[in-house]
Amino acid sequence: MGSHSSEVRDGMRIDWDVPIPMDDGVVLRADVYRPVAEGRHPVIMTHGPYAKGLAFQEGYPGMWGPLSTKYPDVTAGSSNRYQNWETVDPEKWVPEGYACVRVDSRGAGRSPGLLDIFSPRETEDYRACIEWAGTRPWSSGKVGLLGISYYAVNQWQVAALRPPHLAAICPWEGASDLYREFARHGGILNTFTSVWYPAQVASVQHGVGERGARNPNTGEFVAGPGTRLEPELAALRTDAPAELLSRPLDEAYYRERSPELEKITVPVLSATNWAHHLHTRGGFEGYARVGSADKWLEVHGLEHFAEFYTDYGVALQKRFFGHFLKGEDTGWDLQPPVQLNVRHVDGAFERRPEREWPLARTRWTELQLNAGALTMGEEAAREEASADFDAAGDGLTFTTEPFPEDAEITGPAAARLHIASTTTDADLFLTLRVLDPDGADVTFVSGLDPAGVVGAGWLRASHRATDPERSLPHRPWHTHDRPQPLTPGEVVALDVEIWPTSVVVPAGHRVALTVTGRDFELPGDGPWPSTYGVPMKGHGIFLHNDPDDRPSEVFAGTTTLVSGPAHPSHLLLPFVPRNARPAG
Template identity: 65%
Template sequence: MRIDWDVPITMDDGLVLRADIFRPDADGRYPVIMTHGPYAKGLSFQQAFTFAWSNLEAEHPDALAGSSNRYQNWETVDPEKWVPDGYVVIRVDARGSGRSPGYVDIFSPREALDYYTCIEWAGVQQWSNGKVGLLGISYYAVNQWQVAALQPPHLAAICPWEGATDYYREFTHHGGIPSDFLSQWFPPQVEAMQHGVGDRGARNPVTGVPVAGPETLDPDVLEKSRADVVAEMLARPVLDDYYRDRSADLTKVTVPTLSATNWGHHLHTRGGFDGYNAIPAEQKWLEVHGQQHWVEFYTDYGLRLQKRFFGHFLKGEDTGWADQPPVFLNVRRVDGTFAQRAENEWPLARTDWTTFHLDLDRQELTTTPPRSETSVDFAALGDGITLWTEPLSVETEITGPASAHLTVASSTEDADLFLVLRVQDPNGIDVTFPGAMDPEGAIAFGWLRASLRATDPALSTPYRPWQTYTESQPLTPGEPVGVDVEIWPTSVIIPAGYRLGVTLTGRDFTFPGEGPWPEAYGVRMRGNGIFVHTDERGRPQTVFAGTTTLFNGASLLLPIIPVSG
């Protein structure tokens, strides 16, 4: 293939971004697969993300087969697997990142406009057939939703693979609770790749040039050339225009879309479902899988799916995509395997929405309402309350979004609520599933800051409350309030003899036991991956280390799928 390094693309304000372009040897016009983001287009996947690469090598060798892997780049496609099939692969360093100068402001309107310009530039090049597709993971999926809402004329199809659509509800806050993620992720993955790090940073193993160069600037100069996203988040506890400007306007996404998401990711799960349901595109599909965050994008399973989609929309080939079901699920089993199933909609129309009660008298999770008005106190930073069902008499599938209705009080003016759905085997051992970067996660999570409990009735459903997050309503110490908690979509088939459980705490859930627990970004992962909420600037102990009271009458609304046939 032909490779053009650091190709200039001029923005509307005169700034020049740099792109690496991988093209077929033969002259002609080809469709384009593009990514645009801050992770440095020349950074080696193998060297920078050894933990993920080692996992692919050991457990998913098909992901690396058939390629020299010389051009592998974190969360983007491998050119060696796409260019021979007649695609042009383009990687663009976003403004202020990698080899592109400028001011770094992640997910900003300015960045989305730059992406629009890059798409339109690619669509009119002599080697382009005029059709541009977007395909990438995480950051490279989130900004697909954003730029698609701008409707660039040469954008022909998008496949946001484990992205997000709501900067507040998914990226910076969980249920209004500020997440530590920005503080953990931004320095090593964005700051370290900022244009001007130059000789202090990594080098492209193929070209030898600094991936964040060619200049090497003083750290104080770099600091002034990037937005302080953590400070912005901490200064903005409620949802305002800052967050709205960094969230996709899904009502304007009309391009053919394949939304691929993961059952077990505290950043990426929710947006894949929301994006699929909210966009008005006439041609849209949803795919849901498991495994760690990076796995299925690179495996033969993911590659086949992607090429069938883009072959249909960018090349006009008969790939069989015309027969693709609107929804395709990899339903999780407790042994780590999956039941693959085609569906027509999300949530599933045949769902038997079932209420499970948290019976504080009997200390059980049951479908029978409690008979008293008992209440239970727990230390907000302690282990909380855990209730289990009796062993299930029949195999039970839970697939869909869920919710909890609780009545709570706090000894302080607020309370953070962390709700976790769990499964135990007949020996009382937790069943875990790979989630995000954590090899052991629970089956579902929900969060809510009680002072941000106000919902929008027009957008809420029984199974998915929609908090506005625009107004804080502090609690009166000791006075109970009703709250509805959104539980992110999940899926699991629970065998007979196993038990379903729920844990409610005032801090991040952790699985019991001594470990050893894996670490990433300095976080010991015990069920939440790296997505924890420990920064006292957003959770001062004077407010969130009190005593929480749960009153009888609490319930879960769970999506039970009837056994077919």
């Protein structure tokens, strides 16, 4: 099965490139960090395509620099020699008696085979790796999963297969529905994969070899051994961006890559971010739908990766896994089912325990849209009105009156819009905004944008069909199983999901809803920060501008929004009384 090595360094026993055979003969490779002393230890595992040997500092310097500077607790107490993108730092876990296992998934890093992200084969591999780790002489037999993004998405996937040695999972900001959260927002292609896949996955495909980085701890190629020509590599990976573009409906491809959350029964700590347009929804949906008797939800803000590495996040993770993997008295039995970090406009967070999600004391409020005045409020519109907008332009913005007192909006939101189009389809982009007394946007550090919007929702009009059994007033469930083209000029009703958000709106501020036919952009001339060459103007790099998915002859027409007694268009918001907080 090839060579692997073992050494003691920095207070750990490290086994490099340990072979893990799969049932079809492919051998995956893992790095194992464990205590030097003999014994059986609970396992913290990740499995994925980002190359276990790629140093965070080298592979992602644009993220590592701000993270390590802005949050000094991230690097404190560690040599940081083993930092790896979106996985735990073993120097903070091994001293407490854990074995940390990082596995390169099939076709990535040091593991050969066909690279096919989120595929059933990859999930089966993960299950085999969990069982392998649970039966090693150095393992206690209890395996926990902990990681961000990809390493969270595939936790939901593999946990639904119920590996016997899986004891607990903590998916930290990870999608749980490949179609609705990762690939197609409201049926509209999210172009993230076309940017992310070449930069972060194909760049460390097994066989990149000498064209890629070296592991600073071993000197080995992170995506080797061996170096293949690009045509050979292309034949050994699926074309993920092309797959998503070619599959506009929620078909078997997406279903077999999205877990049946109800089958998950192990303890779950679902941690999610208020503002990540790939992962926010997945954390809430995962928490709500898993079959686990023991489940918790934590919601935070800031950058996508920040709180995973800070003392706040690490302490939460250790309390959870200490309880379920080690049987320690960590106080987790007193942990509230829901822990929120409610956002304030000055960038501060209000940490608050809750009993449920959505909050039972929510005052669900319909703000009626007036297309004539471009206002919204609780009073129903008395007359019919309409407003046209260029689908390729700035759209329409509806605003409330200034709030007379502070008001909290925390929870999922939705809108019912009555629209018509001059073409056979229309894409709707809904942006929830808070405007200060001068009319300027209040923005937040979001998952991948230093000035993110407050909330967002999307829907392709031809995908307006909903499943009444799965839909809720605050979370319509679109089937995305058949197109329903528009008849030009004919008004139809659309129920649009707006992903969960949180903000305390101060007195004197307004709430606004902007409806556009393209990605919303914050007003102003920038300069705008960019990631992988994509300028970020409020939505990070999660854009919807593929011309093949959105041909101009269909999606660049004129859209009409209608309001009034016969066409009541409204925004449903989750107001939370500030004077009726639950006990801790």
